[in-house]
Amino acid sequence: MSKEIEKVLKAGADDLDDDEDAPKVEKPAVYVPNIQERLRESAGGMSEELDAAIDNFIMDPNAFDPKAFRIVSLLRGKGAKAAHARYIKGFFTRSHEELLELASGNADEQLREGYKHLARKNVKKLIEFYESIKLACEQIAAEAKVTKKPRAKKVKPAEDLVKKLKFCVKDDKLSIVSVPPASIIGASGAVVFNVKTRKIGYYIAASSAGLNVKGTSLTDFTDKSIQKTLRKPPEQMKEFKEQNTQKRFETWFTKSVKTTETILNGRFNEDTIILKVYK
Numbered sequence: 435m436s437k438e439i440e441k442v443l444k445a446g447a448d449d450l451d452d453d454e455d456a457p458k459v460e461k462p463a464v465y466v467p468n469i470q471e472r473l474r475e476s477a478g479g480m481s482e483e484l485d486a487a488i489d490n491f492i493m494d495p496n497a498f499d500p501k502a503f504r505i506v507s508l509l510r511g512k513g514a515k516a517a518h519a520r521y522i523k524g525f526f527t528r529s530h531e532e533l534l535e536l537a538s539g540n541a542d543e544q545l546r547e548g549y550k551h552l553a554r555k556n557v558k559k560l561i562e563f564y565e566s567i568k569l570a571c572e573q574i575a576a577e578a579k580v581t582k583k584p585r586a587k588k589v590k591p592a593e594d595l596v597k598k599l600k601f602c603v604k605d606d607k608l609s610i611v612s613v614p615p616a617s618i619i620g621a622s623g624a625v626v627f628n629v630k631t632r633k634i635g636y637y638i639a640a641s642s643a644g645l646n647v648k649g650t651s652l653t654d655f656t657d658k659s660i661q662k663t664l665r666k667p668p669e670q671m672k673e674f675k676e677q678n679t680q681k682r683f684e685t686w687f688t689k690s691v692k693t694t695e696t697i698l699n700g701r702f703n704e705d706t707i708i709l710k711v712y713k
Contacts, residue, residue, distance in 0.1 A: 473517050473518060473521060474521050476518060477514070477517075477518040477519075477521035477522050477525070478521075478525070479512075480509060480512040480513075480514050480518055480522060481522045481525055483508060484503075484505070484508075484522075484526070484567060487503060487563070488560075488563075491556075491559075491560060491563070495552060495553070495556040495559070495560075496556065498556070498559055498560075498563075499559075500559050500560070500562040500563035500566060501562075503563070503566065505566050505567055505570035506570040506573055506574065508570075509522065509570055509571070509574060510574070514574055515574070515578060516574060516575040516578035516579075518574075519570075519571035519572070519574040519575045520571070520575060522567070522571050523567065523568055523571035523572070526564050526567050526568070527568075529564065530561070530564035530565070530567075530568065532545060533549075533557060533560055533561045533564065534561065536549055536557060537554075537557060537558070537561060592616035592617075592618075592619040592620075593616050595616075595619055595646070595647045595648075596615040596616050596618065596619065596647045598649050598650050599615050599647055599649075599650055599651075599652075599702055600650055600702050600703050600704050600706070601615055601702055601703075601704070601706050601707065601708055602629060602704055602705055602706055602707045603707075604707070605629045605707060607668075608629070608667055608668060608671050609671075610627065610671060610707055610709065611707075612707045612708045612709070613708050613709070613710065613711055614708075615647070615708060617708075617711040617713075618645050618646075618647060618652065618708065618711055619644065619645065619646060619647065620643070620644035620645070620646075620713070621639065621644050621645045621711045621712055621713055622638075622639045622644060622645075622680070622712050622713060623636065623637060623638050623639065623645075623680060623711070623712040624636075624637045624645055624652070624708060624710065624711045624712070625637075625674075625683065625708075625709040625710040625711075626661075626702075626706050626707065626708055626709060627664075627671075627706070627707045627709050628703075628705050628706055628707075629705050629707060630705040631663070631705070632663050632664050632667050633661045633662065633663050633664070633696075634661060634662060634663075634664055634670075634674070634687070634691065634709075635659070635660065635661030635662075635698045636659060636660060636661070636683075636684075636687055636698075637652060637655045637659045637698060637700075638655055638656045638658050638659050639654060639655060639656070640654050640655055640656045641654065644713075650701070650702060651699075651700040651701050651702065652700040652701075652702065653700060655698070655700065657697060659697065659698040660695040660696065660697055660698060661695065661696055661697075661698050662687070662691045662692075662693045662694070662695050662696075663693045663694070664691065664693075665693065670690075670691065673686065673690065674686070674709065680712040683710070683712075
């Protein structure tokens, strides 16, 4: 037996593996419905009881009572959302429009023939039922708009907001250096100085949200934001540096800088130094 086994092994040494030699069978492609098809199918399941009610009407229109149905509650109980409601409304729109045309007295002969077996009062009942479906679907869709959470506004980093803002980094003559422009974002106030025109300005935020920057300009400040010319910049800059609080600066700016004031426009340039930012 051992010799026979050995002989068989030698004879089959060059045979291909069964799995490799076997023909590959391709799996049939499986159809995957898209999201709209899934919604339509789901909406169809939610409206089965409405279809059944219409079947009951066909069987016995005299016994049919459209007011017996609480369609909004029915659809809510099925978990219907706004997208489902739009489909459900569409399922019954054509029949509803046909009945409205019939009731108007302007229906063609073919349409009147199709509904001649129904009494006018029963046509009216079915119209009422279709209108109840329409209103229920519209209500569910409207509720979704109210309860839908607004998309959170993406907040840009302060550094990105001020990247286009032009400013002067320092002035050696007056020994002044700008604070980082990103600190302006959300500030309650900001003091700026134009080294060319010698004007010192005070921006005051329009709301608790603080100052902001759009492109190359400062925004969200009040019309009380003003600027004044410094007659003696070296001396007055020393005085400014001594005002270590916002309140003290405002007092100094109002009482000690006595030149004519003009309203600020928010524009910055290469001569603008950001002296101080108040949070």
